[in-house]
Each structure stands twice: as C-alpha cells, then as structure tokens.
Amino acid sequence: MATHQENHGMTGAPATHEEGMSVGKIWKVFFYLLALTALEFFIALALVHQGHVEKGLAVNIVYIALTLMKAYYIVAYFMHLKFETFSFINIVSIVFVLIIYMIVLMLIEGNYLLTEYNRYPWWPSV
Amino acid sequence: MSTTLSQLDKIKTGAWSGGRSPFNLEYGKIMMWSFLVSDAFTFSAFLIYYGAQRFAHVAWPDPDKVFQSIPFIADSGYPLVFVGIMTFILIMSSVTMVLAVEAGHRGAKKEVINWMILTVIGGLMFLGCQALEWTHLHHAGFWYGSIPTQEGVSPEIVLAPFFTNGISEVSALQFANLFFTITGFHGLHVTIGVILNIIILSQTINGTFERKGSYLMVEKVGLYWHFVDLVWVFVFTFFYLV
Numbered sequence: 292m293a294t295h296q297e298n299h300g301m302t303g304a305p306a307t308h309e310e311g312m313s314v315g316k317i318w319k320v321f322f323y324l325l326a327l328t329a330l331e332f333f334i335a336l337a338l339v340h341q342g343h344v345e346k347g348l349a350v351n352i353v354y355i356a357l358t359l360m361k362a363y364y365i366v367a368y369f370m371h372l373k374f375e376t377f378s379f380i381n382i383v384s385i386v387f388v389l390i391i392y393m394i395v396l397m398l399i400e401g402n403y404l405l406t407e408y409n410r411y412p413w414w415p416s417v
Numbered sequence: 418m419s420t421t422l423s424q425l426d427k428i429k430t431g432a433w434s435g436g437r438s439p440f441n442l443e444y445g446k447i448m449m450w451s452f453l454v455s456d457a458f459t460f461s462a463f464l465i466y467y468g469a470q471r472f473a474h475v476a477w478p479d480p481d482k483v484f485q486s487i488p489f490i491a492d493s494g495y496p497l498v499f500v501g502i503m504t505f506i507l508i509m510s511s512v513t514m515v516l517a518v519e520a521g522h523r524g525a526k527k528e529v530i531n532w533m534i535l536t537v538i539g540g541l542m543f544l545g546c547q548a549l550e551w552t553h554l555h556h557a558g559f560w561y562g563s564i565p566t567q568e569g570v571s572p573e574i575v576l577a578p579f580f581t582n583g584i585s586e587v588s589a590l591q592f593a594n595l596f597f598t599i600t601g602f603h604g605l606h607v608t609i610g611v612i613l614n615i616i617i618l619s620q621t622i623n624g625t626f627e628r629k630g631s632y633l634m635v636e637k638v639g640l641y642w643h644f645v646d647l648v649w650v651f652v653f654t655f656f657y658l659v
C-alpha cells in the first residue's frame with residue numbers, strides 16, 4: 292500500500308536542481324549586475340554631478356528601479372529562487388507586501404513631520 | 418476494495434499530501450530562507466526609517482560631500498569612487514560563491530576550495546574597505562551621537578562643507594547615527610558571513626562534504642552570503658546615490 296512513498300522521505304538531499312545555474316549563466320548574470328551598477332554610476336557621475344539632471348524625485352525613482360532590478364537578479368538567479376517551486380516562491384516573496392505598507396506609513400508620517408518642522412522655526416535647524 | 422486503496426495511493430502522491438517536503442527543498446535550506454526573510458525585515462525597517470527621517474527634514478547632509486575620499490589616494494573630490502570599488506568587491510565575491518555552489522553540484526572538491534578561498538578574500542577586502550570608510554568619517558568628526566564641532570566656531574560654519582541646501586545639526590546627528598548603525602549592522606553580517614565561509618572552506622578541505630556526498634552546506638551558506646550582497650545593494654542606493 293505504501294510502496295509508492297518510500298522514496299519521498301523528508302530526510303536527505305532533495306532531487307537535485309537540474310535546471311540550476313551553469314557557469315556561463317552565472318557570468319551572464321554577473322555582467323547584468325555590473326551593467327546595472329555602471330548605469331547607476333553613469334547617471335550619478337556623468338548626468339547628476341555635471342548638472343545635466345537635477346537631483347530629485349525623478350532620478351531617485353530611476354535609482355530605485357535599477358536597485359530593484361539588481362535585487363531581482365541576485366534573488367532569482369544567485370539565490371536560486373526562480374528555480375524553486377511556485378508555492379515556495381510565493382511564501383518568500385508575498386510577505387514583502389508588509390514592507391510596501393510600512394514604506395507608505397512612514398512616508399505619511401515623514402510628510403506630517405516635514406510640515407511641522409517647517410511650521411516651527413525654533414526647531415534647531417541652524 | 419483494491420480500487421479504493423489504489424485511489425488513496427494516488428491522492429497521496431500530491432505535493433501537499435504529506436510524507437515529503439511540499440517545496441522539494443531540504444529542511445535546512447527552508448530554515449535559512451525563513452531567517453533571511455526575517456533579516457530582510459530588520460534591514461528594511463532600518464532603511465525605511467532612514468528614508469522617512471531624510472524625507473522629514475528640511476536639510477540633510479549631502480552624501481556626495483560626506484563621502485568623497487579614496488583612502489591613500491585622494492582626500493576629497495571623488496564621490497562614489499570608493500564605494501563603487503566596495504560594491505564591485507561584494508558583487509564579485511557573490512559571483513565566486515555561486516561558482517563554488519555550482520562546483521559543489523558537480524562534486525568538484527578542488528574547484529569548491531578555490532572559489533571559497535576567493536569568496537573569503539572578497540569578504541575580507543570588503544571589511545577592510547568598510548573599516549577605512551569608518552575611519553575616514555570618524556576623523557571628519559562623525560560618530561555615534563557626535564558630529565563635527567570646533568571650539569568657538571558656530572556649527573553652521575563647521576557643518577557647511579557637508580550640506581548643499583540648508584544646514585541642520587539635528588539632521589547631521591541623525592545621519593551619523595543611522596549611517597553607523599546600518600552599515601555597522603551590515604558589516605556585522607559580512608563578518609559572520611566571512612566566519613561561516615571559513616568554516617565551510619575548512620570543512621571542504623577536510624573532505625566532510627565529500628564523505629557526506631553532498632555540498633548542500635555550501636549552498637546554505639551561499640544563500641546567506643548573497644543576502645549580504647543584496648542588502649549592500651540597497652544600502653548603496655539609499656546612502657550614497659539618492
């Protein structure tokens with residue numbers, strides 16, 4: 292009756308990930324990461340510092356987008372998450388909704404503080 | 418009767434029917450992932466607090482003016498260069514770690530040893546750079562709870578070199594505290610990572626994994642090491658770029 296299950300014990304190494312990273316693929320991801328970092332440096336040094344682009348919200352959004360792309364490549368390929376089961380990917384990633392929630396909360400709080408700091412000039416700002 | 422039994426057997430082969438890990442992952446790896454998720458929450462909280470403080474203050478130290486030295490080469494005038502080198506070192510050591518994991522899959526002990534040695538060297542180089550960065554900032558007058566001051570000179574003049582729009586003592590203090598806390602906490606993670614890497618390296622040299630028949634432990638420590646790199650990517654963006 293239970294003969295089907297004897298090979299599915301929880302101990303020991305799981306089935307090896309045949310679809311894992313080959314050496315060529317690792318270096319490819321490395322060059323993506325390098326290119327994204329180089330792009331960030333290009334924006335910072337050649338555009339912002341030379342005065343072609345104003346430091347501000349637009350540039351910051353670009354920086355954050357590039358950072359999230361780098362994070363995706365590290366987590367998906369280096370940490371191998373892309374090759375795990377669908378349910379495990381969801382378990383690890385869905386909780387980060389809470390982080391987005393916290394960012395929103397802290398921005399609302401920060402915005403309130405900003406108006407208060409502006410309203411009371413006695414706040415030590417010399 | 419026999420048909421009922423075979424149907425039960427059929428149901429029990431599903432991923433969630435019990436008797437095996439539904440994630441097709443080894444227990445220790447799942448635990449490492451849970452730890453990393455919780456650790457990601459810690460770092461997120463730190464960085465979100467930093468962002469909120471920066472957003473809330475009218476003036477904030479300009480990172481391009483605070484970090485603009487290259488140790489032993491130039492004292493000022495080169496923002497982002499040194500931290501760029503640090504970022505490159507950490508990404509590079511992440512790559513050597515994946516290569517060690519890949520070699521482990523093939524059971525190539527010698528290659529695992531070589532890549533692990535390079536990973537350890539990368540981690541130590543990063544820590545060295547961070548020590549230089551801290552030393553430089555400390556000499557400039559920043560530390561936990563302290564900002565540059567000068568006897569008889571108003572703070573406005575002493576702090577002027579670090580600001581672009583407006584000057585604020587409170588912001589400078591917040592910046593110093595948060596910088597040393599967050600990069601310190603990250604540095605602690607790197608230190609632990611280097612120690613773990615050294616343990617794994619010596620176990621590989623001793624042939625522990627060869628006898629076990631699997632280099633799974635290299636993968637688990639690898640997950641941690643990539644996470645450290647991941648955190649640095651965010652620290653780099655929010656402290657140095659934005």
